[in-house]
Amino acid sequence: MEWRDEGIIIGLRKHGETSVIVELMTREHGRHMGMVKGGRSRRMQPALQPGNSVEITWRARLEEHMGVYALEPVRLRAADIMASHLALAGINLIGELLRLLPERDPHEGLYDMVSAMAEHLGEGDVAPALMVRFELAILSELGFQLDLSACAATGATQELVYVSPKSGRAVSRKAGEAYKDRLLPLPSFLRHFSMSDTPSRAEVADGFRLTGYFLERDVLEARGTGENFTRRTYLAAANVIERDLTGRREQG
Secondary structure (H helix, E strand, C coil): CEEEEEEEEEEEEEECCCEEEEEEEECCCEEEEEEECCCCCCCCCCCCCCCCEEEEEEECCCCCCCCEEEEEEEECCHHHHHCCHHHHHHHHHHHHHHCCCCCCCCCHHHHHHHHHHHCCCCCCCCHHHHHHHHHHHHHHHCCCCCECCCCCCCCCCCCEEEECCCCCEEEEHHHHHHHHHHCEECCHHHCCCCCCCCCCHHHHHHHHHHHHHHHHHHHHHHHCCCCCHHHHHHHHHCCCCCCCCCCCCCCC
């Protein structure tokens, strides 16, 4: 068995005395692991770091085997990532979120998002908003897509400022006014986003509160997973740790 692909390194662990197991997010083969022989050598270590983009050849006798990688570096970002607390926390959170998905399950859209995010991980005015959108995409890929296109009560598409914690659907300002204390805020950048946008810290915090609520309720609790320390570390690095951002529910 052999295939070629491109990928971004999201994790590593030692294997034996000289090798490493490399975890990649690949374009066509999803989150995928393989062994790199001699990966702990001084020559290989600069390339084998989280956040780096590589071209890979994977070989194994059978498809279900872990297999062996031959890698060629394409874009080395590790030095910049290691120099930024926000970027380092960001690549760690990306890895944790991708591990919610089955291994070897292709998600080309997520790969493209990670590729774009990798270039901005240390930019405090851009990276946190991108991370919120990535969490929304993860929820969607897991089958828990939020419907932010129209008001759940009236069908209106204007002034959508809330999300129902029960249905995951948007709610307009008028329809939700009487129940706003029980609704989640919907920041506008999640409906209309471009790289030139710079959402306020409060808007980004509202975004993380929204995604955190549904990640905890629909994904983490079902798996018996406790509080996500990696996510909390990222929120602290992004300076949006306040306002109940762990996703813990206050609604009845």
